[in-house]
Amino acid sequence: MISSSNGPRPIPLIGMGTASSKESGDQVTAGIIEAMKVGYRHFDTAAAYKTEKSLGEAIKEALRLGLIKSREELFITTKLWGNSAEGHLVLPAIKQSLRNLELDYVDLYLIHWPLKLTQEELKIPIPKECIFPINIKDVWEAMEECQNLGLTKSIGVSNFSPTRIQDILSFAKIPPAINQVEMNPLWQQKKLNEFCKKNGILLTGYSPLGAFGNAWGHNHVLECDVLKDIANSRGKTVAQVSLRWIYEQGVSFVVKSFNTERMKQNLDIFDWSLTEEELIKISQIPQQKYIYSSLMVAESNDVVTELDAELSFQ
Secondary structure, eight states, X not given: OBOOSSOSSOBOSEEXXXXXXXXXXXXXXXXXXXXXXXXXXEEXXXXXXXXXXXXXXXXHHHHHHTSOSSGGGOEEEEEEOGGGOSHHHHHXXXXXXXXXXXXXXXXXXXXXXSOEEOOSSOOSSBOGGGEEOOOHHHHHHHHHHHHHXXXXXXXXXXXXXXXXXXXXXXXXXXXXXXXXXXXXXXXXXXXXXXXXXXXXXXXXXXXXXXOBTBTTOOSXXXXXXXXXXXXXXXXXXXXXXXXXXXXXXTOEEEEOOOOHHHHHHHHOOSSOXXXXXXXXXXXTSOOOOOOOGGGGBSSOOHHHHXXXXXXXXX
């Protein structure tokens, strides 16, 4: 477990991601149940993933099977999509997510991207004429209301730069507890991690292994020669080396696998550590960001270009 200074409840260090571009709803539900069997207790979903209902079904089945005794054993994260990123739409959006999950509250509610979208339904690619700047003050005040009403235990952001977080901090009554961003040994987020720690915000890494197998993913982490050499010398998998490195940066992370053996391997990172020499080698890996907002759009506009420039901050 690991805490931010602002969150009322510690977040489990390792979470299971549920963003999927190929598994069916039933497969997602089965995968989550399997993850609970091997020890996962944090599950990360989003309105945009279309996996909230699958997660809700998995929670009900886990309770029925006795895998968990109560919902309180779980830490559930979901996210506000851009088509509800307006002050008056935030409360209806979280209530819809709670209906999908069949829960009374989530543990963490995040603004998924700092973008406002005018699409009714998520369709990729997003036309550039549907993308607008977000009114972060109005949206954040509505996020605070969600927490005050008990619909979420904590609130935070995702894919936010230091500049945008600083903007929130200038007026927030409840500061962000979490900033969830792309993070792995090939995109180490050193400056952003330092900024977040300084402001009592926990960084959570998504795509810690590159999300290979998903439409937006890549295999550059798993094929990295530096990581392969360390893994071979230590008798570990490349995934374990990568996840151990993230853990040693003092952040939490969400990793997705529906393979039971890999689920177990991804949890097996706590009884060993990387050497100073290995950490130095990893720190020298050339850095490249892979996940940009422009991946979602048909054609970039000024809003997307500005955001992607901010997300390249390293």
